[in-house]
Amino acid sequence: MDINAVNALSFEDFLEIFGNVIEKCPIIPAAIWIHRPFKSLADLEAHISDFIDSLPEAGKEGILRCHPDLAGRELQSGALTRDSQEEQHAAGFTDLRPEEVSHMRSLNSEYKQRFGFPFVICARLSGQRDITRELQRRLGEGREAEREHAIGEVKKICALRLRNLVLSDPPNKL
Numbered sequence: 270m271d272i273n274a275v276n277a278l279s280f281e282d283f284l285e286i287f288g289n290v291i292e293k294c295p296i297i298p299a300a301i302w303i304h305r306p307f308k309s310l311a312d313l314e315a316h317i318s319d320f321i322d323s324l325p326e327a328g329k330e331g332i333l334r335c336h337p338d339l340a341g342r343e344l345q346s347g348a349l350t351r352d353s354q355e356e357q358h359a360a361g362f363t364d365l366r367p368e369e370v371s372h373m374r375s376l377n378s379e380y381k382q383r384f385g386f387p388f389v390i391c392a393r394l395s396g397q398r399d400i401t402r403e404l405q406r407r408l409g410e411g412r413e414a415e416r417e418h419a420i421g422e423v424k425k426i427c428a429l430r431l432r433n434l435v436l437s438d439p440p441n442k443l
């Protein structure tokens with residue numbers, strides 16, 4: 270699907286396709302739809318990024334809280350969105366040993382206790398070992414810096430989800 274096809278979508282179809290580019294935050298694509306026609310995929314991405322940057326701290330932390338923990342309850346109970354399931358699988362979180370799951374659980378809750386929002390990272394860009402190390406490193410950051418860093422990771426997740434949606438040809442296209 271090219272950017273012209275994206276621009277031709279009705280609001281409903283746009284939301285149907287792009288509603289989860291930011292995990293469980295359809296308000297964000299819903300809000301930026303008004304800016305079409307988008308010049309390019311990068312332009313669409315920039316409008317999403319600008320909208321997120323315009324939010325107050327509470328809004329940014331709300332976005333972070335909409336993200337499921339890595340190797341968390343949603344993964345164990347099969348309650349992840351398809352996007353998150355694929356991302357967590359790609360990073361190796363779907364086949365951890367029990368002791369690795371409980372290690373991630375305690376790191377995630379330590380992080381959440383310290384910052385008040387969950388640890389978020391673009392899982393597709395690193396493997397599970399690097400991510401665990403990165404979580405431990407980021408535990409030492411300040412809250413402000415950590416919120417901005419986490420929002421940066423949300424934008425990376427969004428960029429990969431957008432590419433996956435826009436650049437992948439529909440399967441039935443020869």
Ligand SMILES: NC(=O)NC1=NC(=O)NC1=O
Binds near residue numbers: 356390
């Ligand atoms: N807490 C998280 O970082 N969650 C996730 N990162 C991803 O890339 N996919 C997720 O579900």
